[in-house]
Amino acid sequence: MxxxxxxxxxxxxxxxxxxxxxxxxxxxxxxxxxxxxxxxxxxxxxxxxxxxxxxxxxxxxxxxxxxxxxxxxxxxxxxxxxxxxxxxxxxxxxxxxxxxxxxxxxxxxxxxxxxxxxxxxxxxxxxxxxxxxxxxxxxxxxxxxxxxxxxxxxxxxxxxxxxxxxxxxxxxxxxxxxxxxxxxxxxxxxxxxxxxxxxxxxxxxxxxxxxxxxxxxxxxxxxxxxxxxxxxxxxxxxxxxxxxxxxxxxxxxxxxxxxxRTLAARMERHYKTGLALATWLEQQPQVRRVIYPALPSHPNHTIWKRDFEGASGLFSFVLDASRERAIKFVESLSLFGIGLSWGGYESLAIVSDPSKARTVTRWEEDGVLIRMHAGLENERDLIADLTKALALI
CATH class of the missing domain: 3.40.640.10 (Type I PLP-dependent aspartate aminotransferase-like (Major domain))
Structure with a gap:
């Protein structure tokens, strides 16, 4: 055809x-x-x-x-x-x-x-x-x-x-x-x-x-x-x-x-896994806030729901910890790589500081921002990995 x-x-x-x-x-x-x-x-x-x-x-x-x-x-x-x-x-x-x-x-x-x-x-x-x-x-x-x-x-x-x-x-x-x-x-x-x-x-x-x-x-x-x-x-x-x-x-x-050729199938999987991880993280006491447009708690969720048909696997969350503890958390993960970019089949996590890249808005959150990419792994395995790492901080 x-x-x-x-x-x-x-x-x-x-x-x-x-x-x-x-x-x-x-x-x-x-x-x-x-x-x-x-x-x-x-x-x-x-x-x-x-x-x-x-x-x-x-x-x-x-x-x-x-x-x-x-x-x-x-x-x-x-x-x-x-x-x-x-x-x-x-x-x-x-x-x-x-x-x-x-x-x-x-x-x-x-x-x-x-x-x-x-x-x-x-x-x-x-x-x-x-x-x-x-x-x-x-x-x-x-x-x-x-x-x-x-x-x-x-x-x-x-x-x-x-x-x-x-x-x-x-x-x-x-x-x-x-x-x-x-x-x-x-x-x-x-x-x-x-x-x-x-x-x-x-x-x-x-x-x-x-x-x-x-x-x-x-x-x-x-x-x-x-x-x-x-x-x-x-x-x-x-x-x-x-x-x-x-x-x-x-x-x-x-x-x-x-x-x-496989984008549609992969995006649905990234969306499903990203939403599962974000929802789970939102319930953890070590996490101050999860920033993911697909969550009802996101301040712009209504706009996202109006304009978008789904969400990718990329989001951030604020860890209630010092920078040293946040680094320990990321380095303790087994299934999340530490690296730039995202959008591949693998899950990633990095420590970030948005305040260094803002001009007219301010980032004043207490805690440390972690940017996470949900890959194509099984969500249960990823949650188990996150559980283990969170227990160390």
């Missing part, structure tokens, strides 16, 4: 399974890896014609602009996100920065959620702001109050929902409404939910970015980013990628394509 992106009546699980596969005449269910730089044409005019169309979707011109396997993967992501087009880039951070390079110029003003992914914050402060762009952070829970921060030169509003480490769920429709009324472009990081659980473009966001490094690839062995755009912004993003020399490695795209 071969389907096209126009078959929108299909559910997202079916789209992720079937869209972007080779033509039936090939006889394979997966695209082979296309490793190549030079594309050879029969005629000079053919090469020149491809050069004129190199920023259009699916144009084979030179390896850096994409190959058939890359185009097929981008088509799957576009269908899942509801985008006009998607662009693969070398990493999640590259995806976050690319629209900013595409849209911002000296003298522009950008509003950025204060709960943004740390490396994106660094890129904004150390790279974008140096281009004479005015950078302003806002409270992620601001909602339609963001209208008061929009200036005559505001070009972009950057969202990330839920927020990094502290998981504030933004009122994306309210912010988008304010932005659209003032002609401001919106960019939203959708890595946490993936298009399986949230589709920002459907509520009016202009550009969605995400790290395919995480859930889409799903096995902690890929670096890849995705930028999905509404039609007016697609060419601008493609051109900016050319300025920066961005190109996604063919093997990374192959692995991410393989990962997308």
């Amino acid at each position: 071969t389907i096209t992106a126009n078959e929108r009546s299909l559910q997202k699980e079916t789209i992720a399974t079937h869209l972007g596969r080779p033509d039936a005449s090939v006889g394979l269910v997966n695209w082979p890896v296309h490793r190549g730089s030079t594309v050879v044409f029969d005629k000079v005019g053919d090469l020149e014609n491809s050069g004129e169309r190199k920023f259009e979707k699916g144009t084979l011109h030179y390896g850096r602009f994409g190959t058939p396997d890359v185009f097929a993967f981008e088509e799957v992501i576009s269908a899942l996100e509801g985008a006009y087009g998607t662009l693969c880039v070398p990493s999640g951070l590259a995806a976050c920065v690319l629209p900013l390079v595409a849209f911002l110029k000296p003298g522009d003003h950008i509003l950025v959620t204060d709960a943004i992914y740390g490396p994106t914050r660094t890129s904004l402060k150390q790279f974008i702001a140096r281009q004479d762009v005015e950078l302003e952070f806002y409270d992620p829970c601001i909602g339609d109050g963001i209208a008061e921060l929009i200036k005559h030169n505001t070009k972009v509003i950057y969202l990330e929902s839920p927020g990094s480490y502290t998981f504030e769920v933004q009122d994306v429709p309210a912010i988008v409404g304010c932005a659209r009324s003032r002609g401001v472009i919106t960019v939203c990081d959708n890595t946490w939910a993936t298009p399986m659980f949230f589709r920002p473009l459907e509520v009016g966001v202009d550009v969605v970015v995400q790290a395919a490094t995480k859930y889409i690839s799903g096995h902690s062995d890929v670096m890849l980013g995705l930028v999905s755009c509404q039609e007016p912004y697609y060419r601008m993003v493609r051109e900016a990628a050319n300025w920066l020399g961005y190109h996604a490695a063919p093997d990374s795209v192959f692995l991410a394509t393989r990962g997308i």
